[in-house]
Amino acid sequence: MLFRMKKLSLKKKLWLCCGSLLGILLLVGGIGYESARTTEALVRTVQFNVRKQGLSAAIELAVEREKVGGRDALLHSDTKYLDDARGDFRQQMASLDPLLSTPESHALFSQIENTEAAYRGFVDRAIQLHQSGDNTGALHSRQERI
Numbered sequence: 333m334l335f336r337m338k339k340l341s342l343k344k345k346l347w348l349c350c351g352s353l354l355g356i357l358l359l360v361g362g363i364g365y366e367s368a369r370t371t372e373a374l375v376r377t378v379q380f381n382v383r384k385q386g387l388s389a390a391i392e393l394a395v396e397r398e399k400v401g402g403r404d405a406l407l408h409s410d411t412k413y414l415d416d417a418r419g420d421f422r423q424q425m426a427s428l429d430p431l432l433s434t435p436e437s438h439a440l441f442s443q444i445e446n447t448e449a450a451y452r453g454f455v456d457r458a459i460q461l462h463q464s465g466d467n468t469g470a471l472h473s474r475q476e477r478i
Contacts, residue, residue: 380431387428394421395448402455406462414455421448 340348394417401414425445432438461469 384428384431387424387431390424391421391428391444394418394424395451398448398451398455402458405455405459409462411459418452 397417398414398421401411401417404413405411425441429441432441
């Protein structure tokens with residue numbers, strides 16, 4: 333090989349070396365481009381999952397706020413905090429619903445909705461008992477369900 337290089341003219345040697353470098357640069361550029369595309373796709377997936385995680389945390393907070401609102405309604409006959417928490421829960425669940433993609437996530441979503449609806453019924457029943465004057469029954473009804 334070295335013997336053949338000596339026979340090549342300077343112009344051919346330059347073309348060969350520059351062509352090799354150009355080929356290497358194209359290869360490295362192609363690898364970099366493909367790696368950037370893959371990274372961008374992964375970033376979009378992570379952002380999507382972080383959004384779902386944020387909504388899940390907001391739903392959990394809304395449920396906790398609903399518990400506090402129920403206590404507030406029983407102790408102070410003020411349902412404003414409870415109504416706000418329920419509205420927030422519905423809003424967060426509506427935001428999460430279109431993001432679900434697997435049958436398991438839809439099943440969990442339905443389970444959360446059903447559990448919250450059952451809890452809402454228990455709290456409403458306790459509030460009705462409280463408003464009718466049966467404070468002891470309201471407190472016992474709520475404690476048994478929690």
